Amino acid sequence: xxxHRFVLDTPAPFAARSLAALAAFAALACFGxxxxxxxxxxxxxxxxxxxxxxxxxxxxxxxxxxxxxxxxATGKFYAQIVNGAPFDILLSADDETPxxxxxxxxxxxxxxxxxxxxxLVLWSAKPGLVDAEGAVLKNGDFRHLAVANPKVAPxxxxxxxxxxxxxxxxxxxxxxxxxxxxxxxxxxxASGNAELGFVALSQxxxxxxxxxxxxxxxxxxxxxxxxxxxALLARGKDNKAAVAFLDYLRGARAKAVIRGFGYDxx
Amino acid sequence: xxxxxxxxxxxxxxxxxxxxxGLTTVLLLLLxxxxxxxxxxxxxxxxxPVGAVVALPLVLPPSVLxxxxxxxxxxxxxxxxxxQALGLGTLPFTFPGLxxxxxxxxxxxxxQPLQNAFSAIPERLLEASATLRAGPLDTFxxxxxxxxxxGFLTATVLGxxxxxxxxxxxxxxxxxxxxxxxxxxxxxxDHVEALEYAQAHWLAGGMLLFSFLVxxxxxxxxxxxxxxP
Numbered sequence: 001x002x003x004h005r006f007v008l009d010t011p012a013p014f015a016a017r018s019l020a021a022l023a024a025f026a027a028l029a030c031f032g033x034x035x036x037x038x039x040x041x042x043x044x045x046x047x048x049x050x051x052x053x054x055x056x057x058x059x060x061x062x063x064x065x066x067x068x069x070x071x072x073a074t075g076k077f078y079a080q081i082v083n084g085a086p087f088d089i090l091l092s093a094d095d096e097t098p099x100x101x102x103x104x105x106x107x108x109x110x111x112x113x114x115x116x117x118x119x120l121v122l123w124s125a126k127p128g129l130v131d132a133e134g135a136v137l138k139n140g141d142f143r144h145l146a147v148a149n150p151k152v153a154p155x156x157x158x159x160x161x162x163x164x165x166x167x168x169x170x171x172x173x174x175x176x177x178x179x180x181x182x183x184x185x186x187x188x189x190a191s192g193n194a195e196l197g198f199v200a201l202s203q204x205x206x207x208x209x210x211x212x213x214x215x216x217x218x219x220x221x222x223x224x225x226x227x228x229x230x231a232l233l234a235r236g237k238d239n240k241a242a243v244a245f246l247d248y249l250r251g252a253r254a255k256a257v258i259r260g261f262g263y264d265x266x
Numbered sequence: 267x268x269x270x271x272x273x274x275x276x277x278x279x280x281x282x283x284x285x286x287x288g289l290t291t292v293l294l295l296l297l298x299x300x301x302x303x304x305x306x307x308x309x310x311x312x313x314x315p316v317g318a319v320v321a322l323p324l325v326l327p328p329s330v331l332x333x334x335x336x337x338x339x340x341x342x343x344x345x346x347x348x349x350q351a352l353g354l355g356t357l358p359f360t361f362p363g364l365x366x367x368x369x370x371x372x373x374x375x376x377x378q379p380l381q382n383a384f385s386a387i388p389e390r391l392l393e394a395s396a397t398l399r400a401g402p403l404d405t406f407x408x409x410x411x412x413x414x415x416x417g418f419l420t421a422t423v424l425g426x427x428x429x430x431x432x433x434x435x436x437x438x439x440x441x442x443x444x445x446x447x448x449x450x451x452x453x454x455x456d457h458v459e460a461l462e463y464a465q466a467h468w469l470a471g472g473m474l475l476f477s478f479l480v481x482x483x484x485x486x487x488x489x490x491x492x493x494x495p
Contacts, residue, residue, distance in 0.1 A: 075459050144359055149442065151460040177359045177441030180459075188441065192341040193358045 039066040040241040041086055043077040045093030045228065046183035047118060047155060047200035051261045052091065058257075059248045065241035073181035075152030081106055081233060088236025089245060091115065091228070093182070094154040098231035111232035115249050116263035118226035119201040120158045123215040125192050134216035136196065137168055145175045146188040146197030155182045158223040159198035165222045201262035208260065227266075276469065278445045279453040286361070286449060287429040290368040294376040294425050295418075297369070302380035303406070317381075321374050328371070328434025335367050336439050359441035364449075367439055368429045376425040383417020384410060419488050427480045430473075 044052045049071040056067040074093040081087060081101060090107070092098050095114065101107035122137065124130045129140075136142075148156030156178075163169040177194050179185030182203070189197035201217060204210050230249060236242035248254055255265055305317055323331060338345045339357040346356045357363030387410055395405040411418070433451040440447035442456070450469055457466035 073459065075461070079459065079461060143355060144441070146441070149456065149459070151456070177443060180437060180442070180455075188359075191336060193336065193339075193356060194441075 038064070038239075038241040039068065040088045040236065040239060040245050042067060042069045042089050042091060042245070043081065043085070043087040044069055044071045044091040045074045045077075046071050046153075046181040047093055047202055048091055048116065048228065049183065050202060051116075051257050051263075054257050055249065055254050058253060059245055063241075063244050063248070065244055067241070067245060071183065073149070073152050074154065076181070086235060087233055088239050088242035089230060090233055091230050091249075093118065093226065093228055095227040095229040098229040101231060101233070105234065107231040107233050108237050111246065112229050113246075113250065114227050114266045115230045116228045116258050117266060118155065118158075118228055119220075119262055119264065120155060120162065120198055120218040120223060120226070121201045121204060121210070121215045122196060122218060123186075123189055123199050123204050123210070123213060124196050125190050125213040126195065127212075127214050129195065130214040130216050132216060134218070136216075137163075137166065137172070140196070142195040143175065144177045144188075144194035144196070145172050146177050146179055146185045146194035146199075148179045148182045148185040148198070153179075153181050153185075154226050154228075155198065155200050156185070158218075158226055161223040162198070162218050205260075205262035208262075228263075275444060276453070276465070279448050279450045279469075282361075282445060282447075283430055283449040283451075286364055286368060287426045289365055290372055290429045291376070291422055291425045293365070293369050294372060295422065298373065298376040298380055298421065298425075302377045303384055303410070305377070305381045306384035320377050323371050324374050328432075329438065331367070331371060332435045332438030335363075335370075335435065339363060339366070339439070358439045359443060359447060361446055363439055364436060364447055367435045368432060371432055371435055372425050372428045375428045376421040379417045379420040379424065380414065383414035383420075387413050416488050420484065423480060423484045427477060431477065 042052065042056070049069075052069055052071075056069055059065065059067055070087070074090075074097050077085070077087070077090060077092075078097050078101065081090065082104070090098060090101065095112075098107055098112045102109055102112060122130055122134055124136075129142075130136050147159045150156035150160045160169065163172060177188055179188055179197075182200050185197055186199045186203045188194040189199060198218075201210075201215075204212065204215055230246060232242060232246060259265065301316075301320070305313060305320075336358055337343050339349070340346045341350065341356050349355065349357055354362075357366060391409060391413070392405055395409045396402075400408065431451065432449070433455070436447065436449055436452055437455070440449070440452065442448050442452055448456075450473060454466050454469045454473070457463070457469065
């Protein structure tokens with residue numbers, strides 16, 4: 001290959017110097033941007049990605065700290081945090097994961113609190129497909145019903161609970177398409193590839209109403225409350241920005257944003 | 267979730283993966299052979315662009331392919347409109363959808379070894395065959411194909427193995443449905459996400475062994491076929 005020839009044909013000192021320069025460049029590229037003390041890395045459950053964007057932006061403006069957001073499935077974040085992922089805070093989609101992290105020493109004791117209570121909605125991108133009582137589940141004609149993976153996504157588990165409570169699980173299970181997390185589940189429905197799906201209300205709510213398509217807010221009696229807890233992780237315990245963010249999340253401005261996306265507050 | 271028990275879920279994924287890889291390989295050999303022959307022999311100005319399109323899956327992230335396929339095969343995409351007009355519904359979340367995606371994704375692994383094998387056949391042999399009054403098809407099947415046998419072996423094995431190893435595209439358009447679209451690689455991902463490391467180890471170790479044995483067989487049985495392309 002030409003690269004090898006280049007190195008082999010070049011006088012040794014020059015090649016060595018080029019390699020040293022390359023190594024220095026690589027090292028700079030990897031570590032040059034290392035964070036200062038006032039940057040907080042957030043691991044955020046996928047259902048909360050829209051609100052957290054707004055909250056993080058407001059937080060940065062108000063405090064001057066920097067907040068970096070990663071979104072994904074809570075179960076995946078658990079595995080990553082246990083294996084040393086560089087997060088300061090977890091905004092979980094459930095209350096079990098933060099409790100487990102605390103018990104195992106990966107989260108700071110006494111820092112957990114419920115920042116939002118999630119709501120499940122049966123949603124379609126098609127206007128008029130889903131009625132206000134969810135009768136579409138009893139007599140509907142659809143090819144695919146999107147559900148988040150119940151093993152790792154609390155909204156998926158809530159969907160399974162709902163269908164079980166309605167006695168419809170066996171009937172619709174053959175039509176399931178399973179999203180890796182609630183964001184992919186929403187994308188399956190939003191793109192029209194699945195006619196229907198159980199998603200988080202926060203994903204389809206804008207300014208207090210379902211912005212597009214049609215939806216049925218699943219009554220709270222059909223599934224256990226989705227209490228979403230936050231926790232300060234072991235890595236963030238001395239991070240001022242992390243502590244400031246948790247304070248901000250409890251404040252009135254953040255609460256207003258959270259309510260606007262359809263969540264309840266404790 | 268499924269009433270059929272853990273073992274049958276694992277075996278369902280393995281069977282599905284083998285079916286997908288087998289069908290994809292057969293289709294790719296049928297489509298790829300004429301394409302590779304054309305690429306190897308043509309002097310057309312289209313050779314460069316077509317060769318580049320065939321090679322695209324080598325460099326594109328699976329997310330790009332998955333995204334475009336999801337949009338194109340969805341109810342509002344051109345492919346989706348076509349399949350709906352034909353009364354077939356839409357392709358995402360179905361086994362045929364995965365086959366279409368896999369054919370595109372594994373195309374270079376079949377076409378390139380074949381193209382290299384065909385290119386290596388000396389022109390004079392084909393001319394000699396023609397002077398003996400063999401028709402082009404006759405020449406192709408009785409001269410070119412036997413000479414390109416190592417290329418066919420490499421193409422078949424790599425096409426199959428690469429489809430078995432597919433993950434990102436299937437994750438994006440498959441919908442993770444047991445016995446329909448949940449292939450082994452997705453099943454492993456599921457196990458890891460759910461912290462079921464024991465099951466993940468079994469399947470992942472199996473994949474590692476399978477892939478090693480396939481490549482070992484290829485490199486020992488067919489050293490020329492691998493090196494020459």
